[in-house]
Amino acid sequence: MEGKKIIFSGIQPSGELTIGNYLGALKNWVKLQDEYDCYFCVVDLHAITVKQEPKDLRRRTLELLAIYIAAGIDPRKNTMFIQSHVPQHAEAAWLLNCIAYMGELQRMTQFKDKSSKQGSGASVNAGLLNYPVLMAADIILYQTDLVPVGKDQKQHLELTRNLAERFNGLYSDTLKVPDPYIPKAGAKIMDLQEPTKKMSKSSDNPNAYILMMDPPEVIKKKISRAVTDTLGVIKYSDEQPGIKNLINILSAIKGLNPEEIELEYQGKGYAELKNDVAEAIIGELKPIQDKVKELVNDKEYLKNIYKEGAEKARYIANKTLRKMKKKIGFIPQE
Ligand code: ATP
Ligand code: LTN
Secondary structure (H helix, E strand, C coil), X not given: CCCXXXXXXXXXCCCCCEHHHHHHHHHHHHHHCCCCEEEEEECHHHHCCCCCCHHHHHHHHHHHHHHHHHCCCCCCCCEEEEHHHCCHHHHHHHHHHCCCCXXXXXXXXXXXXXXXXXXXXXXXXXXXXHHHHHHHHHHHCCCCCEEECCHHHHHHHHHHHHHHHHHHHHHCCCCCCCEEECCCCCCCCECCCCCCCECCCCCCCHHHCCECCCCHHHHHHHHHCCCCCCCCXXXXXXXXXXXXXXXXXXXXXXXXXXXHHHHHCCCCCHHHHHHHHHHHHHHHHHHHHHHHHHHCCCHHHHHHHHHHHHHHHHHHHHHHHHHXXXXXXXXXXX
């Protein structure tokens, strides 16, 4: 592993995964695993910024690990673990919270969106505000070079960079300043019903998203109901956000440029495009779904992976945390 650049990324077990999570994040992780030393984390501490039913959180955490593996992340090559098993994350988050500004956290788009859903200021939990600081801690603990995420996380990455630079400025060079890695295709998969909004697993309308575990009939139905327009031509343009989104989905799955797809569908109708998009999604997801179903029943196998992953992660994370604490002026334990 020596000499390889380091990648860290994570997904929250806060709901069922959508094809947005898959095409924006997971599918790219699979491509990067050979070239980088990768840490892929199930970020359960982040998930509790919104209320979680304990038994659902337990089920989803294991299912998410199974999805990572089923999607093609090889547990022998990568470090895979559950965030709450590595207490250094919460501890480093505290250290960073003490150099983060209320103003910069309140300006985060995700905070503004999610806090407005939790009601008036008085009842918004502080975890939601501090969420990106914990994310920064996740990343800096591994001296991460690159963070593969969807476009919506770009602002959080900017904050991570600012916090790392601020820490280094205050206490001398300690933390690596990471770069985001945002894919060309699939960086922002849109809502199927309102194609100007990001596809989100927390949408109230199930027709708005496709889940990774949706069966083929459901995928076909949801794609056939996807909102398009009345122009009747297949063009990759902002004037046709619904069509653009379908082209993006196809492009991310097939590894083709949107322009190539546009050319292929010249003179063809929306029904044909929708049918092909549905078939492409089904073809991509089916083997993953079968593997997930098999893996979730093998609790011992999953346990071995997350135990071993956490051991390695704790060791690496602790090295950075120790340095941070020493520079701040805490007395080392030994
Ligand atoms: P929610 O939709 O409930 O706000 P989320 O799906 O955005 O949650 P995570 O589960 O933490 O939040 O997302 C994990 C990864 O998936 C991140 O890298 C994020 O950028 C990416 N992602 C999420 N939605 C999309 C999307 N619609 N298109 C592309 N990437 C996405
Ligand atoms: N905030 C991210 C999830 C996340 C993450 C991370 C992503 C938490 N910690 C570290 C990359 C690196 C989101 O997608 N909502």
